[in-house]
Amino acid sequence: MTIQEMGKRAKDAARVLAAVSSGQKDRALLAIAAALRAKEADILQANAEDVQAGRQNGLTDALIDRLTLTPARIEGIATGMEQVAGLPDPVGKLDAGWTRPNGLRIFKTRVPLGVVGIIFESRPNVTVDAASLCLKAGNACILRGGKEAIRSNLAFARVMRGALKESGLPEDAIQVVEDTTRDSAAALMRLNGYLDVLIPRGGAGLIQSVVQNATVPVIETGVGNCHVFVDESANTEMAAQIIFNAKAQRPSVCNAAETLLVHKNIAVAFLPRAKALLDTKQVELRGDETVRAILGGDVQPAVEDDWATEFLDYILAVKVVDSLDEAIAHIARYGSGHSECIVTENYTNSEHFLREVDAAAVYVNASTRFTDGGEFGFGAEIGISTQKLHARGPMGLAELTTVKYQIYGSGQIR
Incomplete structure (x- = not known):
């Protein structure tokens, strides 16, 4: 499937998600958490193949640690998803409301961003953390991980998409790019018309490549010196x-x-x-x-x-x-x-x-x-932003929404 087709499917799924209730989203998140536990052996097998390939390719011990999943880490991921399900839904939240002298009533409310793209490297837990936050905030997501974790990422995707289908929500709300070449990353960076925001998570080289080459809006997550x-x-x-x-x-x-x-x-x-x-x-x-x-x-x-x-x-x-x-x-x-x-x-x-x-x-x-979404009480995080526009620090649910002004009138004209 091409990146363009993934974008179209994500856009369609985002329209559905924007209208579903908090209860529907929470039930889907809990179903995914249960499925992760049930499919732990399959996930660990896929991850073991990634780790073996990583060692053969000379990954450092630190990078192997980032890549490795364990039963405890999978349990932590599932627990984090349950915590996200228990958080207040930001969608529909009223930020402010006021009445103008002409009688117009204006309400500033929270709505989903739409389709969120994430390019990341060797941490497969990002696949689930990002998907859970996007889902809770009513967004579809397209996830493009690195080749080091591709088997783990696809295993996670199969589990999550299956749970979404069983919950009555569109599978295409969560998609993982199978192609790990630079071509797929470049295509995602230029997915205008479908992608509402792109978030890079990884080293300085990846982040700067996205910032310098993307034509879609980018939230820059930062190197941690x-x-x-x-x-x-x-x-x-x-x-x-x-x-x-x-x-x-x-x-x-x-x-x-x-x-x-x-x-x-x-x-x-x-x-x-x-x-x-x-x-x-x-x-x-x-x-x-x-x-x-x-x-x-x-x-x-x-x-x-x-x-x-x-x-x-x-x-x-x-x-x-x-x-x-x-x-x-x-x-x-x-x-x-x-x-x-x-x-x-x-x-x-x-x-x-x-x-x-x-x-x-x-x-x-x-x-x-x-400095972590879970430690800050967000359940998980989509990334840690070091820029100052739209979001800064660990990005949780609120940072995955934007605002819509809803105005009620009684025939006013200007």
Whole structure:
């Protein structure tokens, strides 16, 4: 099937979804969650074939981790879908209403975007997360994953489409592109007339390719060059636990920390404690001269590119700074606008950091790993936007809708 034909089918399905009740959508979501559990063995078999092919093709351990499904991860995906079903439906929500002097009554209401396209790489859970949010918000979706996860993505699609059919909703509300060549990505980027918005999820190369080449509207999800700054007033034990979690809990995701900034007045006390924890996960440290003087020669010397790199691996750049303002300036220069953290016991410093750091999510005394739709209470996420128009941060149901003005009159003319 061509991308053009998929677009036509998605457009037809979107018209149906826009009119169905919240109850119908929720029942379909619960049916999909049940089907995922029932078909777990089939999904895991398809995923095992993807993982085997990935290893043969030389994927890194971090990318294999992003690709791999387990019974626990499938259960988490199904649970997330149930959580989405339990969330309030944004469609039909009244944002505002007012009456003009001429008697016109104007209502600003939430409606679906229509057809949402998503281009993503090696995380097959995106297939289900994206489909569940699109369905709840009344949108049809066309999902184009990478070749690394194609068997897993198609297995998920078969399960979800079957559950949709049994629920009385159009199967074509969820479609997965089987062609993983660049041609299919290029066609999706130019699917004007059918695609209402395109969302890329993946590395910097993919995102920039979509931004630069798409002729349809794009919501840019961002590379996660995230920082943790340890202020001079920080609780060192808390700070060590936060950077350990932010870096090592799952380094292959966009909300993992990539750079640790440490105030000079706490560096000697803090850095050895942090290194001891990070060593338990064999995290490679790349430090400036001050860091290497404190921690010793097994710390690799940092180069300029390290400050701007999203490693997505067990690698952490480390720098000692003279002040809070220097930390903020470093983040402004190298950060990607995703997630930034300060660890501090000083209220004034925390408020200064919150106010001055320009990012989608800014934390005080908490890991950057919480920048996630599920952790924010959205059930799942369609992506994490680092741009400022339409959506910013984890995009849940509300970000998958737009507005329609409904105006009631009694014969007014202008």
